[in-house]
Amino acid sequence: MDKTYSTVIEALIFSSDEPISEGEIIRAIRGIDGEDIEITSSDIHSVVEELNSKYEASVNSFKIKKIANGFLFATTEENAKYLGFLSSEKSKRRLSQAALETLAIIAYKQPMTKPELEQIRGVNSDYILNTLLEKNLITISGRAETIGRPLLYGTTTEFLKYFGLYNLSDLPKPREIEEIMKDEDFIDQKNKIMMNYVEESIEKELENSEGENDTTE
Amino acid sequence: MYKIKLDQFEGPLDLLLFFIKRDELNIYDIPISRITSEFLEYVNLIKLMDLEVAGDFILMASTLMHIKVRMLLPREVDEKGEEIDPRADLIKALLEYKKYKEVAEDLNFMESNQRKLSYRGNFSHDEMIAPPEYDILLKNVSIFDLAKAFKKAIEGLKPQVVHEIRKINVTIDEQIQFILSKVMEKGEIHFLSIVHGMKEKIRIVITFVALLELAKMEKIGIRESPDFNDFVIYGIANG
Numbered sequence: 026m027d028k029t030y031s032t033v034i035e036a037l038i039f040s041s042d043e044p045i046s047e048g049e050i051i052r053a054i055r056g057i058d059g060e061d062i063e064i065t066s067s068d069i070h071s072v073v074e075e076l077n078s079k080y081e082a083s084v085n086s087f088k089i090k091k092i093a094n095g096f097l098f099a100t101t102e103e104n105a106k107y108l109g110f111l112s113s114e115k116s117k118r119r120l121s122q123a124a125l126e127t128l129a130i131i132a133y134k135q136p137m138t139k140p141e142l143e144q145i146r147g148v149n150s151d152y153i154l155n156t157l158l159e160k161n162l163i164t165i166s167g168r169a170e171t172i173g174r175p176l177l178y179g180t181t182t183e184f185l186k187y188f189g190l191y192n193l194s195d196l197p198k199p200r201e202i203e204e205i206m207k208d209e210d211f212i213d214q215k216n217k218i219m220m221n222y223v224e225e226s227i228e229k230e231l232e233n234s235e236g237e238n239d240t241t242e
Numbered sequence: 243m244y245k246i247k248l249d250q251f252e253g254p255l256d257l258l259l260f261f262i263k264r265d266e267l268n269i270y271d272i273p274i275s276r277i278t279s280e281f282l283e284y285v286n287l288i289k290l291m292d293l294e295v296a297g298d299f300i301l302m303a304s305t306l307m308h309i310k311v312r313m314l315l316p317r318e319v320d321e322k323g324e325e326i327d328p329r330a331d332l333i334k335a336l337l338e339y340k341k342y343k344e345v346a347e348d349l350n351f352m353e354s355n356q357r358k359l360s361y362r363g364n365f366s367h368d369e370m371i372a373p374p375e376y377d378i379l380l381k382n383v384s385i386f387d388l389a390k391a392f393k394k395a396i397e398g399l400k401p402q403v404v405h406e407i408r409k410i411n412v413t414i415d416e417q418i419q420f421i422l423s424k425v426m427e428k429g430e431i432h433f434l435s436i437v438h439g440m441k442e443k444i445r446i447v448i449t450f451v452a453l454l455e456l457a458k459m460e461k462i463g464i465r466e467s468p469d470f471n472d473f474v475i476y477g478i479a480n481g
Contacts, residue, residue: 071370099359108364110363125350126346132345148252148254148298199341199345200346225354
């Protein structure tokens with residue numbers, strides 16, 4: 026692939042507010058320079074990696090994230106609190122335990138019906154399904170061919186974006202049952218999450234005392 | 243008794259996993275009778291607080307009791323002749339649930355990480371709270387438009403219909419006395435001449451009812467009148 030496409034790809038990604046897919050990038054390049062241009066998805070992925078290491082080397086405030094089957098510019102984590110200060114996005118509530126649990130089940134078992142979901146969770150899930158539908162994290166993907174033709178639920182592109190996934194195979198692998206048995210308590214994960222909460226509360230405090238900190242940072 | 247915060251558990255399976263973890267029980271060899279009694283204690287607690295949630299827990303409680311009973315009976319065997327553990331289905335459900343509970347924790351972790359990133363178009367999601375400007379408040383509207391709209395609204399008002407209810411003081415007893423006095427005075431009287439001069443319909447109706455009452459009491463008699471649409475009322479002497 027021609028080296029000059031690096032800037033073309035960068036420009037295409039930069040100009041997009043939504044994740045732009047490798048297919049669209051290829052379409053744009055072939056549309057201008059001819060259908061016989063040799064360019065593959067893996068070319069684009071390696072260009073993106075090159076760009077990212079370039080940004081990292083020059084300590085830039087942004088990088089390209091692979092998300093929701095496409096590429097999107099994102100700010101780096103270091104600046105999160107400043108951006109959060111101005112953006113009400115930050116104040117959005119986090120998902121509840123029930124919502125995360127339901128999403129996890131649907132993500133792996135999709136498409137699935139409500140009774141199948143309730144079978145695994147052991148609780149009525151009407152309310153939580155409606156909440157997730159409203160948030161556009163899941164969608165009705167069709168009807169099962171079984172008696173009564175129940176609705177089938179699946180995850181959305183919004184779901185991938187929300188969790189920063191490129192596609193569904195990026196999902197964390199559920200541990201096999203034998204493995205769960207070996208490691209009965211999952212203290213590690215618990216600690217990880219606790220750390221995240223701690224970090225967030227520190228962030229909040231920093232935000233609150235932003236004015237005083239201006240000079241020190 | 244220990245205290246449990248209710249919303250800590252996402253359901254009966256979550257609660258069972260909590261018991262198993264807390265007491266370091268072997269998930270493949272759950273002491274059913276012990277866990278059932280603990281579970282029931284909890285169910286009794288939430289039954290007092292939240293009936294809606296309690297339903298799923300009560301279902302699990304009955305499943306546990308069913309398993310407990312089956313544990314006491316001779317074991318059933320499957321087609322290969324192996325004993326079936328009555329707890330097998332429960333264990334399977336618990337492990338399945340646990341698997342996704344772990345993934346949910348991973349997702350939780352990913353969610354926190356993701357919140358630290360902002361994407362292009364980050365601020366476009368924010369609602370624009372612009373200061374109120376008269377240009378915005380009165381978009382392409384003139385005083386004339388407002389006046390026109392006001393006039394239309396006023397004219398469109400439906401005239402209010404008022405039903406006046408007037409009480410007419412007339413009772414059957416009064417009219418009975420009235421008829422009797424007329425009959426006594428004249429001996430015989432035509433109905434039309436009694437009601438003659440009565441303005442309200444209700445007074446005529448009441449008079450007629452009084453007439454029927456009198457006839458029933460056998461104080462007056464009624465006979466045909468030679469005039470069409472009328473009748474004659476006459477007094478009965480011994481009435």
